[in-house]
Amino acid sequence: MLVRYKKALEKIAMGLLSFMPQEKDVKRLMETIQQYEQEDDWILYLWKKGEEYVGIVGILAEDAVATIQHITVIPSYRGEGIALKMLQELRELGQFKTLQANEETEPFLQKYIPILKEDEK
Template sequence: MLVRYKKTLEKIAMGLISYMPQEKDIKRLMETIQQYEQQDDWVLYLWKKGEEYVGIIGVYVQDAVATIQHITVVPSYRGEGVAFEMLQELCEIGQFTTVQPNDETEPFLQKYMPVLKEADA
């Protein structure tokens, strides 16, 4: 289930985002978290499976269009459909007319594009 980010989840969120190759640098990671905390149009969700946070998805929202900035899953949960579930729930919450990748997330999201296209319909 998607859980909206709040400050008490900062360390968990940083750990999850650090699985993304472009977020390995601690300075960039801190800047990313600050962006989600300080800018209302940047929204971060953690994916909770049971009692464990196993994925994260972050979007930049402009005019009800959500552009996926970050998406990753804990390595031990990869291949279990977690990313698909996160995207599906993100599309189903009804806050966005369109959900789309950015340049960095597009290669990862290529296989999920049919789900994103359904959200637009």
Template sequence: MLVKYKSGYKKIAMGLLSFIPGLKDVNRLEAEISWYQDDDSRVLYLWRNENGDFSGIVGVEVSDEIVVIRQIALSPSERSQIAYNQVLDEVAHQYPDCKMMGSLDVASIIAKWEHQNESKHE
């Protein structure tokens, strides 16, 4: 389940974002969270697994017809294509009228998700 970021989740969000290469420094993590908060077109979601634990984070940028997945990170115990697909399914559900695209870092995960969704609909 996706939960929109709020300031009470800051430590959790920083911990999950720290799984992304290049986001280890506390100042860099805080700047990243601020970047999402500074513009209404950018949203940071925390992802709860089936046990209700926060175990992932996804950052999106939304325009009229496109949702760009800027970042996605899962805790090490959740890193599987199945879990990534669950997160992306939920993002797609949040923005049903938008095409989903990814940053260079996320593009391969989205390509696998799209391939599996195409297979389901054939």
């Protein structure tokens, strides 16, 4: 289940974001969290499975297009299709017609974008 980021989830969100290669540096991680907190078009969602937060997806929202800025799942939950579920639920929110990757997320998302396009038909 997608849960929209709020300040009370800051430490959990930072922990999840730290699994992304470009977010290993604490200073960069703090800047990223601030960007999601301060900029209206940057939206962060956490994925909750049971009582545990196991994934995160962050987007840059421009009209009906959501550009995936960050997406990761805790290593022990990888391979369970959580990333695809996050993307599907993000699209089901109804505010985005198109989900696309940025330069950093494209290698990861290459396998999911065709599935999402197929789901649209």
